[in-house]
Amino acid sequence: MILFEYQRISKHYREQTTIRDFSLAVEQGERIVLFGPSGCGKTTLLRMLAGFAVPDKGTILIAGKVAARDGKNVLTPEERNLGMVFQDLALWPHLTVYGNLEFGMKAKGIPPAERRRRMDEMLKLLKIERYSSAKPHQLSGGEQQRVALARALVMQPLALLMDEPLSSLDEELNLHLRREIVRLQQALKFTLLYVTHSRSEAKEIGTRLIFLEKRGS
């Protein structure tokens, strides 16, 4: 079953065509990696799927519904039911790990018992249960990555989008977390759209790799 689809997407940035006629259909449970050099438009493609950028031309479909079409977002980011791990992780510094995980569920009106069940399960799966009352700044880089992953997955999104989440980590931790992401995906069977500029990272994580080239207008 196709979960989301880019249909002939074009995007211009500062009078230059960054993306031209890009099409891609992603099946449920796939691990897709978009990789390529800086400025090739991979992050823009991810942000268009999330609803933070609008394609100038073309259509984006999510679970069969039109999410964006020809310069207009039909669905807002709030309505797309996607999870996202940002490059800077964007953990809320004023909330504890538990608070970070609970915020989205609470706002969506999920009952407390269900929230607790999901959070406990996710913290255990990511092996960060002992940090539940810690604030993000009290955690190491790897632990923060896990919290960001847990925060996105606890919402049970249709797909998880990851924008170069490991780029700021040292090589050893980077290698370790790549395997963790694959293990987690295999356990939870979520669909993954992963953006990186690293070929080795792409090879290790993806079941399908999309290489994007940088071209002039």
Place this chain on the structure above:
Amino acid sequence: MNVRRTVFWAIACLLVGLGLSPLVDIFAQSLFVNGRFSLDLFHNLFASPQTRHLLITSLSLAGLVTLLSLLVGLPLGILLGKSDVPGRPLLITLFTIPLLIPPYVQAVAWFHLLGRQGWVSRWFGGGDWNAGSDFLFSLGGCAWILFGCFMPILMLLTIAFIRSVNPRLEEAALLAANWPRVLSRITLPLILPGIILGMLLIFLLSLGEFGVPLFLRTNVFPVETFTQFSAYYDFGAAAAAAVPLALIALVAIFAEGLFVEKKTVHVRIGSGHGSGIRMELGESGKWVSAVMWIFAFTTVFMPLLALLGESAAIQAWRTAIAQGWDSILRSLVFAAIAASLLTLLGFLTGYLIHVQGLGSWRFLDTLTILLFALPSTVIGIGMIGVWNRPFTNFVYASPIILILGYVIQYWVLPSRITLAALSRIPPSMEEAAQVMGVSWTKRITGIVVPLLRRDLGVAWLVAYIFSLRDTGISMLVYPPGMDPLTVRIFTLMANGEPAMIAALCVLLVIVSLVPFGTIQWVGKDNGGT
């Protein structure tokens, strides 16, 4: 329409409605005589030789204050923002103090220092020394006092813009050139929009100031407007006299907008680069610091000490408290209400501008700056025209009119503080909640406001100080029996005891400086100024 867009439209309508209505009214009032369209008021105004004199005096005063502020404020800002001169934080605090005190209170303080019966006269001439008084009651004296009041604007903007410059740009240049060359070729061109904005604000604030010129008998446009209004109650003539000031402010702000628009590519206030690499002064740092301390002592402390000395008698304080107690309380309450409203509206406006939530975001930003730079006499007289009607009497005859005036004039302060704070927060903080399906209101209350809580606290305090020290709007629109402290002092000055007036001025200085001390404490706690 979703909640976010509804709130944005409500804020825009409120800002445009409240802010532009006094301006529109003042233009309309000046164009109608006895209900008929007429240019007579302008004809009378511009045909009068006095107008030319007023215009020359007003522009000379504003130009002189701006020039003095540039000559002193810019080097001070560079040295305090970029060099390792000892005692920087304390010196910044000291030089900022005059900005927080109503200008006319400082005029009173200088009067007690340099006037005929002032402290210097008593020390040097046994009461016969007139040079100080002659200087004070001249254009130069008026410019000197306003320079002391407004120079901190240029100094603070220079420091803020210097801190927002990416230090790598300076470090790269330092590999090939010395500091003076780096400052002149790299730093100064990058902070030029801040310097121009500072000069413009000082020029317009000096042009619109009426308390100091009125006290020192320097006849300028705002004094003329105020006199036409309060002495002759000639509303049309007052409006016509206010129009040139409004026009100058309008032209200047839009010209600055066009210029700065092209120059703000590299610099954003509050982008958090810190001071980067510091210019080392070595041994001469101590001397530079000493000169600054002497200057601060002479221009900031001496007048305040003279004021304190004048009010030394216990009886003066008893009378001051008895005569001003109700006004002090009113000032505190009005300022607190205005500050709370300003924080809410300023936060939403700053957020709207930051996310460019409406197509008109740039216009709204410029409008808030214009309202701050407009002479208070223009806003005050315009507000009277708008609200002094039978069906709006509940506003006009109550403290609501005062609070509205403060909100209109000082809207830019919390808006700009919010804007600076938001530029430090990555957009991903809010996007992370948005992608989870969290509504805008919950993102604002659960993520944005908690992340900005300290900045919003500072915004509240800044709005509070400016509302508390306001004189111009308060003088024009205060309802009967509801005068705040600034107005009470001004009224009592006509026939009150000088010692009692000085005591009331000291009280006003104290209530203005307590929140400033709080900001300093919060800033220190927050790791910045």
